[in-house]
Amino acid sequence: MSKVISVEDFRKKATRIITIPGFTDDECFEVMIKSVSVTDMLVNGKLPNSLKKIVSDMFKSNDPKLSKDGEFNGDTMEMLEDPDKLKELMNMMKVIAKEALVEPKFEDIEDVITTEQIQKIFEQASGSVNKVIPNNEE
Numbered sequence: 001m002s003k004v005i006s007v008e009d010f011r012k013k014a015t016r017i018i019t020i021p022g023f024t025d026d027e028c029f030e031v032m033i034k035s036v037s038v039t040d041m042l043v044n045g046k047l048p049n050s051l052k053k054i055v056s057d058m059f060k061s062n063d064p065k066l067s068k069d070g071e072f073n074g075d076t077m078e079m080l081e082d083p084d085k086l087k088e089l090m091n092m093m094k095v096i097a098k099e100a101l102v103e104p105k106f107e108d109i110e111d112v113i114t115t116e117q118i119q120k121i122f123e124q125a126s127g128s129v130n131k132v133i134p135n136n137e138e
Contacts, residue, residue: 015032015033017030018031031103031121033121037126038126093119093122094106096121096126097113097122
């Protein structure tokens with residue numbers, strides 16, 4: 001007979017500590033994050049309307065901008081060369097990093113966090129590309 005997990009243990013398992021780049025090449029920090037689902041954020045109204053188009057463009061199930069192995073395809077490379085699209089993508093990463101960061105809180109470090117740090121949190125919190133691309137079989 002298995003033991004039912006306690007609320008405390010369940011909450012501990014919902015978060016994890018990751019290492020992100022520091023402010024110099026030889027520096028790293030540990031932060032606590034929780035996993036974030038872009039789909040859940042959309043459903044729960046946590047993704048601003050201004051970012052819904054970029055999510056839709058990036059994760060169309062019949063034409064993903066990222067391949068199944070996580071590599072950018074040609075369409076994404078074109079998107080990254082467009083300053084407006086790049087700004088939208090960065091805003092989406094910030095929204096997800098804000099949702100994911102448990103400790104420290106994003107709001108407490110928002111004025112000093114670097115793009116590289118945000119990207120690492122985004123990658124770790126959103127999981128593999130396959131987890132955020134809608135699956136027609138479900």
